[in-house]
Each structure stands twice: as C-alpha cells, then as structure tokens.
Amino acid sequence: MISSSSGPVETRYLHDWTGTRYGTPVGLACPGDAAAVAALLAACHAQRQPVAVQGGRTGVSGGAAPGDGELVLSLERLDGIEAFDRHAGVIVAGAGVVLQTLQETVEAEGWCLPLDLASRGSCQIGGNVATNAGGSRVVKYGSMRQSVLGLEAVLADGSVLGPPNCLVKNNAGYALSALLVGSEGTLGVVTRAALRLVPLPAVRRTALLALQAGAALDAVLACLRRGLGDALSALEVMWPDFVDAARAARPELRALPPAFAGRRVLLVEGEGDDDVRLGERLEACIGRCIDNGLVADAVVSASARDAASLWALRESVGEIQAGIRPYVGFDLGIACAGHDDFVAAARQRLQQVLPQQRAFFFGHAGDDNLHALVGPCEQPGQRDAAEAALYELLAPLCTSITAEHGIGRKKLHHLARSRSAADMAAMRSLKRALDPHAILNRGRVFADE
Ligand SMILES: Cc1cc2nc3c(=O)[nH]c(=O)nc-3n(C[C@H](O)[C@H](O)[C@H](O)COP(=O)(O)OP(=O)(O)OC[C@H]3O[C@@H](n4cnc5c(N)ncnc54)[C@H](O)[C@@H]3O)c2cc1C
Known part of the structure; x- marks a missing residue:
C-alpha cells in the first residue's frame, strides 16, 4: 500500500464542493513537481493502487472526492x-x-x-x-x-x-x-x-434586463448578439425564483426597479476600448429590445463597482445552495430556444413528484447551458425522483446532462442519455489504453467494468 501521509486524511480532502463523501482514503500525497507525480503514479500502477486526483475541490460532480482505499493525489503544491x-x-x-x-x-x-x-x-x-x-x-x-x-x-x-x-x-x-x-x-x-x-479589455459594462413575460429568450439573445457583435462577453439568465432567493439570502444586493418583480432577468456584459462608445452601444441595443417588446426595464452599470454589484446577483448560487442542502444540481445542455418550455415542464413535473422541494433555474443563456437546483432532497429516492423528472424531459443524444461540470460520480449512470453506444465504447477503449488497471479516478465518468 502506498501512503504519503501519516494519520487520517484531513476532512477537507474527503469531498468536493457538494460535500458528499464516498469513503475513506488510504492516504494523501502532495507531490511538489511532475517527476514526483510520475514516480508516485508508476508505483501506484505497479501495485494497482487506485488514486483520486484533486485540484481545488470546487467541482460539483464528486470526481475529486476519494472512495474507500483510494490514495488522494493533491496537485496543490504545483502552484508556480x-x-x-x-x-x-x-x-x-x-x-x-x-x-x-x-x-x-x-x-x-x-x-x-x-x-x-x-x-x-x-x-x-x-x-x-x-x-x-x-x-x-x-x-x-x-x-x-x-x-x-x-x-x-x-x-x-x-x-x-x-x-x-x-x-x-x-x-x-x-x-x-x-x-x-x-x-x-x-x-x-x-x-x-x-x-x-x-x-485585457479596457472597459466592461454590465446591465440587468427585466424580460417581458411573453418574450422568447432566443429572440432577446439574437437582438443583443446582433446589436453588440464582438463586444458581447456574457449573457446570463435567472428565473424569478432565483432572483428572489438571491435577494433574500443577500439583503445587501442592490434594489431593483419595481418592473423587475416576477420577471426573468438577463445579465448582459459588453467589453470594449472606449467606455463612452461601449455604453452608447449597450444602451442603444437595450433600447431596441424595449422597442421590440422584448424587455420591460433595464439597469446599466455606471462603474466597475456597480458592475460587481450586478454580477453579485448571478453569483449568489452558493448562498442559494446553502439554503436547500442536500440539493440536486443540474447542468443541462439544451438549445436556448427550448429553455422556457423546459423550465415550465420541469416545474410541473417537480410539483407532482417533489411538491415540498424548492427549485431554482438559471444559466449561461449564451451557451445553451441551463442550471437547476432542487432541494432539500434528504430522503432516499428524492434525488432519483428529481433526476428522473428533469432528465426524462431531455431529448436523447441532442441534449446534454452536463454542459460544463462534468460527469464525475454523480452523473455516470445517465451518460448514455447524451452519448451513443459507439461513443461510449470508444471512450472505454481510450481509458483501457491509457490506464489499463483503471487506477486514475476509478468509477468516475463511467462505472467500473
Ligand atoms: C460557486 C461555484 C461556481 C462555479 N461555477 C462554475 C462555472 O460557472 N462553470 C464551470 O464550468 N464550473 C463551475 N464550478 C465548478 C468548478 O469550480 C469547476 O469545475 C472547476 O473547474 C473545478 O476546479 P477544481 O480545481 O476545484 O477541481 P476539483 O474539484 O478538485 O476536481 C474536478 C475534477 O477534475 C479532476 N482534476 C482536478 N485537478 C486535476 C489535475 N491536475 N489533473 C487531472 N485531473 C484533475 C478531479 O479528479 C475531478 O474529477 C463552480 C463551482 C462553484 C463552487
């Protein structure tokens, strides 16, 4: 057995951001350079010692969390x-x-x-x-x-x-x-x-837009994309429950005009060389969205500090998660045109199967990436019920069960919804070729063979 630490491994190395633990590791290794990583892995390979690879443990798929008998390999000392x-x-x-x-x-x-x-x-x-x-x-x-x-x-x-x-x-x-x-x-x-x-762009400007009730999300995005062109650098969407929960969790968040109440909110960021020109372009573009009946009201940042206060609304995810632990997190890849219908259908299903739980929808609208948080799901079976409710709404193979967070341990049983049998076989072949004893992050991405 290879163990690089004496005594039990500190708790912080036992889980990622989700807090879920999967077992007790045999030890912790924190090598200081690639040669030391290589020597360690050569020994693990020879002894069939499974290894859990760790970075900053902010992942939300359980990939970095060690299981029973694994050696934690932290890369934290490779920090140069x-x-x-x-x-x-x-x-x-x-x-x-x-x-x-x-x-x-x-x-x-x-x-x-x-x-x-x-x-x-x-x-x-x-x-x-x-x-x-x-x-x-x-x-x-x-x-x-x-x-x-x-x-x-x-x-x-x-x-x-x-x-x-x-x-x-x-x-x-x-x-x-x-x-x-x-x-x-x-x-x-x-x-x-x-x-x-x-x-580094010389200036960034941020705006929050309150969407009209009937406005199609992809139509708003198209208007902003055409108006801002290359200057467009972020497009984030939040459904009303998310906005309310963020403001309840962080009362210091900036007050929003009354027209924002109960509406979907879009965060738009633009980048450019000239503050005045960028501001004019952003305001003209928002004006067109208002004239076209897509946007009800908007708030535009006047300074970097102001922009940070608008971003704080979107970045309140951690506070919302903390209020509904243990929660089930979703990271869906769906074409933006389908987001509103998906959210409506998902809410309806969740109301039927998990009526006591809360659900929050938000996402990177510009990237076809819809997030949802559902919780608290304490009872056995509630996680499965939440997953079934949402995943069964996904069209097979042309949508994704994870747009950015990865499969890790939490989504491995659902991978076949998003990848074909041939894709899965090719991925397994690559794994066998590069890691024949499956020592690296065993039981992540796909189940043990
Ligand atoms: C508040 C919050 C906001 C977030 N927002 C986003 C977001 O907007 N977009 C997004 O994509 N993610 C987001 N995440 C998820 C997370 O931050 C990212 O997945 C991040 O890239 C993980 O980096 P990490 O160093 O923490 O990796 P870890 O959590 O330590 O590990 C993640 C995975 O990578 C593997 N790994 C880590 N280091 C290495 C290495 N050196 N070599 C090989 N494998 C390695 C691990 O084994 C594990 O499978 C967010 C998380 C939080 C908590």
Whole structure:
C-alpha cells in the first residue's frame, strides 16, 4: 500500500464542493513537481493502487472526492507560474495555481485569461483543464479548451506527456492535450498547462434586463448578439425564483426597479476600448429590445463597482445552495430556444413528484447551458425522483446532462442519455489504453467494468 501521509486524511480532502463523501482514503500525497507525480503514479500502477486526483475541490460532480482505499493525489503544491511570454500572451502555469492568482498575474501586465468562475478563489488550473470549465465568458471566448495550447500530464503508468506545446499552430501528431481537456482525471494527471491569453479589455459594462413575460429568450439573445457583435462577453439568465432567493439570502444586493418583480432577468456584459462608445452601444441595443417588446426595464452599470454589484446577483448560487442542502444540481445542455418550455415542464413535473422541494433555474443563456437546483432532497429516492423528472424531459443524444461540470460520480449512470453506444465504447477503449488497471479516478465518468 502506498501512503504519503501519516494519520487520517484531513476532512477537507474527503469531498468536493457538494460535500458528499464516498469513503475513506488510504492516504494523501502532495507531490511538489511532475517527476514526483510520475514516480508516485508508476508505483501506484505497479501495485494497482487506485488514486483520486484533486485540484481545488470546487467541482460539483464528486470526481475529486476519494472512495474507500483510494490514495488522494493533491496537485496543490504545483502552484508556480513557470513562464510568462508578455509579447506573445502565453503563460505556463503549474496545475495547482489558483485561477484568481493567475488572473491577477496576467491582468497586471495587460493580459486576460478569459476563463472566469465564481469559484475563482479556490479552483485550480489543473481542475479547470480537467473539467473543461466554462463559466461566464464562453459566449465570447469559448470554454477552457479554447485557451489551452498544450499540457504536461502524467499517465497512469508514470510516463510524462509534454513539455506543453506553446505554439499557436502545431499539427505534429495527435492533439493529446485536447483529449485530456475535459477527461476529469480519468486519462492522466495534468501537471502544467500552457495557456493562450487575450489582451485585457479596457472597459466592461454590465446591465440587468427585466424580460417581458411573453418574450422568447432566443429572440432577446439574437437582438443583443446582433446589436453588440464582438463586444458581447456574457449573457446570463435567472428565473424569478432565483432572483428572489438571491435577494433574500443577500439583503445587501442592490434594489431593483419595481418592473423587475416576477420577471426573468438577463445579465448582459459588453467589453470594449472606449467606455463612452461601449455604453452608447449597450444602451442603444437595450433600447431596441424595449422597442421590440422584448424587455420591460433595464439597469446599466455606471462603474466597475456597480458592475460587481450586478454580477453579485448571478453569483449568489452558493448562498442559494446553502439554503436547500442536500440539493440536486443540474447542468443541462439544451438549445436556448427550448429553455422556457423546459423550465415550465420541469416545474410541473417537480410539483407532482417533489411538491415540498424548492427549485431554482438559471444559466449561461449564451451557451445553451441551463442550471437547476432542487432541494432539500434528504430522503432516499428524492434525488432519483428529481433526476428522473428533469432528465426524462431531455431529448436523447441532442441534449446534454452536463454542459460544463462534468460527469464525475454523480452523473455516470445517465451518460448514455447524451452519448451513443459507439461513443461510449470508444471512450472505454481510450481509458483501457491509457490506464489499463483503471487506477486514475476509478468509477468516475463511467462505472467500473
Ligand atoms: C460557486 C461555484 C461556481 C462555479 N461555477 C462554475 C462555472 O460557472 N462553470 C464551470 O464550468 N464550473 C463551475 N464550478 C465548478 C468548478 O469550480 C469547476 O469545475 C472547476 O473547474 C473545478 O476546479 P477544481 O480545481 O476545484 O477541481 P476539483 O474539484 O478538485 O476536481 C474536478 C475534477 O477534475 C479532476 N482534476 C482536478 N485537478 C486535476 C489535475 N491536475 N489533473 C487531472 N485531473 C484533475 C478531479 O479528479 C475531478 O474529477 C463552480 C463551482 C462553484 C463552487
């Protein structure tokens, strides 16, 4: 047995953000470099020792939480910025670098990593890569995959892939890094990432829009996309229950005009070079939405601080979750045109099967990503009932049971709703080829064979 810590493993390493525990690990390893990760995995491979790979443990799919007999492999000590090309806008960071640390480092030099999540203060670059994290600016910049130029990663047998590609174009052989992005620690352990940055926008403006009751969400989005073009950097939607719960949980949130009561609220962010021009463009675009009968009222930020107070409404998810634990979280991929009908149908079903539970809907509207929180679900069977209620509304194969959070442990029994039998077989073949003894994150993404 391989154990790198003495005594029981500290509680914080036993679960991810959801708090669910799956068992008792045999120990904790916190290697300080890729060579140490490689030596550890080679030994684990030889001894068939299962490993639970951990970043910042802000994941919500249970992937980072260890099970019985697993060795926790934390990447937290790989926390160095190893190279920063300030001309090319390329940074090479250790897997354990906290996202916010990297954001602040590059922003001080006029660059920006487009990825931004409310968990920025704890999640790590390796975890962001492993989950192909999305966040709030996917509508403009894409998910983490679009920022990854190359990776250094350790395979289950201890062999080290890399060094990370830092070139903008490189077609020399298979894109192994792209394969590892989003593989949730099941195909390899990310130790370093080369990331492509974008110039830091000079200004950002944020607005909250109260949608007219009958306005189709995709029509509002189309109006904003056409009006803002390249300047559009975030499009987030919240249904009325979410807005009310956020304001109840955080009374300090800015008061909204009366026209916002009981309406869906859209958060829109634009980026640009010139504050006045961006403000004019945003206001003209909102004006068109109002004239077209899509929007009832709007609030536009006047300063960065003001913008942060509008974002705080959307970022109150943690407070809402805390009020309904244990909750069931949904991360659905559905074309935006179908969001309103889906929410109405889901509410109806939930009312039938879980009438005592509360449900909150919100999402990254610009990315076809609808989130829901349903809880509290304390009794056995309530989680299954909530999942059945929502997943059975999804059209098979052309929708997703997870748009950004990943399958982890929590959704593995539902993967076949979103992927074909051939897809599943190909994924299993890849897993067997790269990790023949299934030591890495066993029982995540798909069930043990
Ligand atoms: C308040 C809040 C808001 C969030 N908002 C978003 C959001 O908008 N968009 C979004 O996509 N996610 C969001 N998340 C989920 C989470 O923050 C992301 O999934 C994040 O990318 C996880 O990073 P982590 O370092 O915490 O990874 P962990 O939770 O530690 O791990 C997540 C998965 O990645 C694997 N892993 C971790 N590090 C490595 C590594 N170095 N090599 C290989 N595998 C590894 C783990 O085994 C696990 O399967 C949010 C979470 C919270 C709590």
